[in-house]
Amino acid sequence: MRIALYVTCLIDLMRPGVGFAALRLLEATGADVVVPPAQTCCGQPAWSAGDRQTARLLAEKAIAELADYDHVVVPSGSCTDQLRNIYPQLFADDGHWGPRATALAARTFELTEYLARFAPELPLPDAEGGHVTYHDSCKGLRGLGIKQQPRALLARVKGLQLTEMADCEECCGFGGAFSVNFGDVSTRIVDRKCESIATVGADAVVGGDLGCLLNIEGRLRRRGDERTRVLHIAEVLAGGGES
Amino acid sequence: MHFHARAAERVRNPVLQKALQKAKPLFVGKRAKGVASLADDGLDFELLRSTAESIRNRVLADLDVWLDIFETRARVSGAEVLWARDGDEVARLVVDIAQRYGVTKAAKSKSMLSEEAQLNEALAAAGIRPVETDLGEYIVQLAGEAPSHIIAPAVHKTIGEIEALFAEAHGRPEQPRTSADIPAMTQEARAVLRQHFLSAEMGISGANFLIAETGSAALVTNEGNGRMVTTLPRVHVVVTGIEKIVPTLEDFSTLMRLLPRSATGQTISNYVSLLTGTRREGDQDGPEKTVFILVDNGRANLLGSAWQDMLRCIRCGACMNHCPVYFSLGGHAYGWVYPGPMGSVLTPLYTGIENALDLPHASTGCNQCGVVCPVRIPLPKLMHGLRETQVERGLRPWRERFALRAWAWVARRPALYRWLTRGAVRYLRWLVDGSGRIRVFGMAPGWTDGRDLAAGSGKTFHELYAARKRA
Ligand code: SF4
Numbered sequence: 243m244r245i246a247l248y249v250t251c252l253i254d255l256m257r258p259g260v261g262f263a264a265l266r267l268l269e270a271t272g273a274d275v276v277v278p279p280a281q282t283c284c285g286q287p288a289w290s291a292g293d294r295q296t297a298r299l300l301a302e303k304a305i306a307e308l309a310d311y312d313h314v315v316v317p318s319g320s321c322t323d324q325l326r327n328i329y330p331q332l333f334a335d336d337g338h339w340g341p342r343a344t345a346l347a348a349r350t351f352e353l354t355e356y357l358a359r360f361a362p363e364l365p366l367p368d369a370e371g372g373h374v375t376y377h378d379s380c381k382g383l384r385g386l387g388i389k390q391q392p393r394a395l396l397a398r399v400k401g402l403q404l405t406e407m408a409d410c411e412e413c414c415g416f417g418g419a420f421s422v423n424f425g426d427v428s429t430r431i432v433d434r435k436c437e438s439i440a441t442v443g444a445d446a447v448v449g450g451d452l453g454c455l456l457n458i459e460g461r462l463r464r465r466g467d468e469r470t471r472v473l474h475i476a477e478v479l480a481g482g483g484e485s
Numbered sequence: 486m487h488f489h490a491r492a493a494e495r496v497r498n499p500v501l502q503k504a505l506q507k508a509k510p511l512f513v514g515k516r517a518k519g520v521a522s523l524a525d526d527g528l529d530f531e532l533l534r535s536t537a538e539s540i541r542n543r544v545l546a547d548l549d550v551w552l553d554i555f556e557t558r559a560r561v562s563g564a565e566v567l568w569a570r571d572g573d574e575v576a577r578l579v580v581d582i583a584q585r586y587g588v589t590k591a592a593k594s595k596s597m598l599s600e601e602a603q604l605n606e607a608l609a610a611a612g613i614r615p616v617e618t619d620l621g622e623y624i625v626q627l628a629g630e631a632p633s634h635i636i637a638p639a640v641h642k643t644i645g646e647i648e649a650l651f652a653e654a655h656g657r658p659e660q661p662r663t664s665a666d667i668p669a670m671t672q673e674a675r676a677v678l679r680q681h682f683l684s685a686e687m688g689i690s691g692a693n694f695l696i697a698e699t700g701s702a703a704l705v706t707n708e709g710n711g712r713m714v715t716t717l718p719r720v721h722v723v724v725t726g727i728e729k730i731v732p733t734l735e736d737f738s739t740l741m742r743l744l745p746r747s748a749t750g751q752t753i754s755n756y757v758s759l760l761t762g763t764r765r766e767g768d769q770d771g772p773e774k775t776v777f778i779l780v781d782n783g784r785a786n787l788l789g790s791a792w793q794d795m796l797r798c799i800r801c802g803a804c805m806n807h808c809p810v811y812f813s814l815g816g817h818a819y820g821w822v823y824p825g826p827m828g829s830v831l832t833p834l835y836t837g838i839e840n841a842l843d844l845p846h847a848s849t850g851c852n853q854c855g856v857v858c859p860v861r862i863p864l865p866k867l868m869h870g871l872r873e874t875q876v877e878r879g880l881r882p883w884r885e886r887f888a889l890r891a892w893a894w895v896a897r898r899p900a901l902y903r904w905l906t907r908g909a910v911r912y913l914r915w916l917v918d919g920s921g922r923i924r925v926f927g928m929a930p931g932w933t934d935g936r937d938l939a940a941g942s943g944k945t946f947h948e949l950y951a952a953r954k955r956a
Contacts, residue, residue, distance in 0.1 A: 249946050249947070249950075251906075253946055254906065254945050254946040254947055255906055255909065255910055255913075255941060255945060256939060256941045257939070257941060257942070258941075258942060258944060258945060258946035258949050259942070261946040261950070262946070262949070262950075277946075277947075277950055279899070279947075279951075280899040281899075282896040282897070282899055282902045283896045285893070285896075287889065287892070288889050288892075288893055290850065290869075290872075291872065291876070291881070291885065291889055292869065292871075292872030292873040292874075292875055292876040292881070293873075293876050293886070293889050293890075294873055294876070296889055296890055296893045299893055299897060300893055300896055300897065303896075303897055380849065380850065380851035380852060380853070381850075384851070384852040384853070384855070384856055385852070411853075412809065412853070413809045413849050413851035413853060415809060415849060416849065417848065417849025417850055417851070418850075419846075420846070420847075420848065420849050420850075421931070421932060422929045422931035422932050423846065423931060424489075424492065424810075424846075424847055424931070425930070425931025425932060425934050425935055426492065426493055426496045426497075426931075426934065426935065427492055427496060427810055427813050427814065427847070428849075428931075428935070429496075429934070429935030429936060430496045430502075430813040431809045431810070431813055431849070432935075432936070434809075456938070456939055457936065459937075459939060460922075460932070460936030460937045460938055460939065461935065461936045463920075463922060463936075463937040464935060464936050464937050
């Protein structure tokens, strides 16, 4: 079994630890895990901006470099959504790339989805003891239907207690370029998320998408909350989460 | 003023924010209950959605035929049917009818299409007084504003603001008010409105649906004002969009299982009227003259286009009620008649893509709208399509286009990409202040105006991974 770990550009730049945590988890399943050396970005920013042509160029690159793996695992709902749901749309009318995109889509999994499905018995380390709450990212939840998987995994971490916050399915306001182009609106939205988090009073908020997490963390800190940790679920599951 | 400026103003308006903050959980909670209650009747939401979607699609596939049938049936029952290409034509037709019947006052029940046509302004200019009789519409009319929500026009107003408007309009001193006073304030507006119902010579309403098989307009309201407007005055004018047709009463009842539940969570609205033709021999009430004005105003252009799905809309408001952007700004920020996700699609389509460049981008893509829409309109997909159209037509700023292409050019050259990203993460580390984070980031001030930026570790994943493999 050969797995390609697709390290998203945000993880590459902003929090490499998430990539290594995902790597440890996947290696623990006994698979041969590789981070394809040429990978850069899935092209979502271009797609999102409406630049189909540019998005296609990057999609072609990703499809080609991920062709030879049994599974592709992505520690992000939104990049998984791009590979699984958007790539086939981008090449719907393309006889060469279309079938390749569809084949890749069928082999691509978000990290928690993958672990829950293919490694249900994977031993998980004990938590240092902690009280967490989970933020469902939009693309993971509404794009891929990921809801139970992260919760089932967290439930298996000894010493960890999960309390749901109100509106855990509500958008955090990140939205990629939206967070910069409409910064004040984005900030207003994430403020509401911060309030939900504060009400739960957990030690950490956990999620599966680094974009959301950077947004939430950035706002929590600006509001003066230096206490609540903001963790990617890979960091929690692999143990030794660092914020 | 552009969307950006309007948005900036509104996120900083504490009174507005308070009103919105209060309304959101109510809308969301009520709809959730309403949809859950379908199970009590042995109905399944997703199945019903599919049925509703196909009813609407069936109409749109042969809209001309259904409109023909509607017109014939409506005429048989004594109504007149007129057609309007755009808002100006609507205004002209209504003013014409009013003048023919010597109308000095028109009582209006809610109609978003009359907002598209700026009908109130046109009536007033012709010396005819339009009086909005839906409570929310009455409030925004007193305030000299436009509705900020398609089913809750005054949702942006706090009770204090409404009290001030009532005190002034009704000639009484202002009092401190709480939500316990809502019934009393409603009674007060009712008493004023009753006089208008009795004295108006013309009633103007919209229609939630037009039923082809009977030539009727269906009107769904909660305050009963719709009934007064459509039965008391001598003349009743229905102004509505050509896409509002449904084939049969059976189809109407299917859609009615979804409309009130999606809008307010009610299993059925307080009043459901089916208005067919004029007053007949022996009828207790009803208008002597009924006129349907069926309006295009951009709709026909969407037929057969990539945007046709949008015409399925039944104006329930669920998309805006679940929209994080809408509830950060309120409806006025959207700049035209329709707010929220459906507005971000309709405004560019009806007023010109180049006139509303920001709207399709003013979305996080969360799809909270798409999953609640009772007729399954893929709103994020339509907004995305508009973004693509902007790019195809060269309507995006050159900086944005250049930046995307330059970045993609680099991203297709991994060695160069690695080298540049290594530089970038080091630069980020260098920007860090005493807090260990970045407080001001000149390249993306939109981020750091409201949030800190974590600075990363100063190394990229790929360089650490390569080092690990070498070790
Ligand atoms: S787009 Fe859908 S959810 Fe929004 S108002 Fe129309 S029918 Fe309702």
